[in-house]
Amino acid sequence: MKIQNLIISTLSFYMILISASCTDDGISPREYPRLETLEVTNISESGATFNAKIFHPGNQKILEYGFVWGWYRYDPDLGSNRVFLTETLTKEEFSSNITTTLYKNQNYNVRAFIKTEEYTVYGNSMPFKSLGSKGAIIDDFFPKKGTWGDTIQITGKNFSYLSVYNKIFFKDVKSKVISSTDSIIKCIVPDGISGKTVPIYLDLAGQKTYAKEEFELLIPVTASF
């Protein structure tokens, strides 16, 4: 009888121990989603794939999400190069193939981000070394003709959000870019170009992309004086 009591006492004691130290799966709750930037994959001369994982969804509606990246010395934010993803998040992980804005042999940091109604959440910085990227695509520009100082709007894909990255040239003369999104660049027709038509191209991370048509330069004519 004594032995049975001892066994029961011991087992009871152990059950108390187990129950007293029970834990959940190790995730402490937050209102905002929590995310981790994962290793960059598929790094090639054509670009790279950015990856992220949401390890806690939070309880707020996700408005925007994507990646931001920049030089490796800095933690990038929404003022850096970025990509917004439009697909509705259904899985814990999301990715994006980046084929532009990446210089060859340049070290970068990338971070995933999520914007909710109340918070902007950045994942951790993930460093990687780029092997380069493809150029952007110019679909069109408008107006097709103009003169020095006019503003031209270029439409296309895979432009940088940062104007400093989008180097627009009229023939060999660099234009001043006044605003950029990933699909629209607004720039000024530079002084010093000449000729009836002038080719326009975008130099983005060392990759040149030409517009299909050339810009027709209207030279002012002096009617009288």
Add this chain to the structure above:
Amino acid sequence: MEKRKILVLIITFIFFQNIFSQSDYRKGFIITKENDTINGFIDYREGDKNYTSFNFRTSEKLNHTTYNSKQVKAYGFVNDKFYESKIIPSSTKTTENAFYEELVKEKASINNLKDGFYVNEDDKKIYKIPNELKEIANSTKKIEYAFFEVLVRGKASLYKFKDAYYVEKDDNKMYKLSNEIKGEIHENGRIYQIKSNRYIGILLFLFSDCSEIKKKINNLELRERSLTNIVEQYNNCVGSPSISYKESKPWFKTHFGLILGASSSKLNFYSDYKEVEYLTKGFDGSNSIMPGLYFDFLSPRIHERVAFHISIFYLSSKFVSFSTVESISSIYRNDVTIELDQLKFPMGIKYTFLEKNFAPYFNLGFSYTYFLKASSLWIQERERNNIVTTFINNDLNIGNSHIGFWGGVGFKKSIVNGLNGFLEIRYERTTGDFTFPISIVKRIENSIVNFQLLVGISF
């Protein structure tokens, strides 16, 4: 945590109260002063108590009687230990003193001696009796009796008294086999002890009539096993019958067992630095299943209840911590996860109280833990103006091993012949290296405390 400690104390108290209230009576016998043998049951104990007294009862249902070395001539267990009452010889006697002692023993008093002188009838020499010896002689307390364990009986007999061994030839004087430290040599910063090897000289002298074992004596260790063997060999050599009372008990035995344990582990860090506050704020406990096996190595012929114990366990622990630190402009939320896949090697001494159907035991020793895999992850989120920035850090370096101590109490119970089941609770505390390569805090004090419940079978 305090509740746990109280519970452990209560269980330990109940456990030991249960153990100490039991005795281990085995079949035995006593030989009275009148050379009568009485069979009965004797409480089987290990330790120095056996040399002074024993508990005897003629029937398992009767109360016991305690006998000392003056009351009986000898006692023993069936096919096991045998003790004989003998006078304790003084260990540091000159020849002269030895002579006086014999004198005292024979006469029990030297009051009849005149003027402090005594003439020995054998050598016709006159001995001066020192004053202190007179006092000794007048006091019968000096002649002390004790039970000596008879390891070998024959022309040459071997006795054990506490930690000392004695040899006797032809039922004459008992010689203590000793190996005193005579001095020390300091050489190259080391200290070397010079030992007397007196026991070798005594054995060479006593066994000089058997040249076959001379070489073995020269290389003999002062241990029960080697002494028993050499005395047995001597008796064989001179054609004398020899009895080794514990012959049926093996010199070496191994027990093997399989264990399935459960461990409740707690990881603690200790530091006054703010930089590592995310570690010192405390981790949740980790509960894991812990399979393993163990070996007990024992020498039943020397100590039936004492074994060298070593276990091997696999334990996977995950420790999680969450803490919040607030500053004027920001809130820092810290999640730390430390995962350890461990191979544990607790080793130590196991003492079994009773070798019966129900055998309680305790064990304690030191523990070595090798980390098969050790990883740490610290996720810090800084919230400032509703912008949350995540930092992931895993630069806490975890050394590949921990060391510590452990202790446990348990019992084993016979299931079928040769197969035992056992239940044990253990406490273990280990510590090791947790370091930071890039921090002002290079190393942080730590401990892992494990409460373990072990269930298993042993062969």
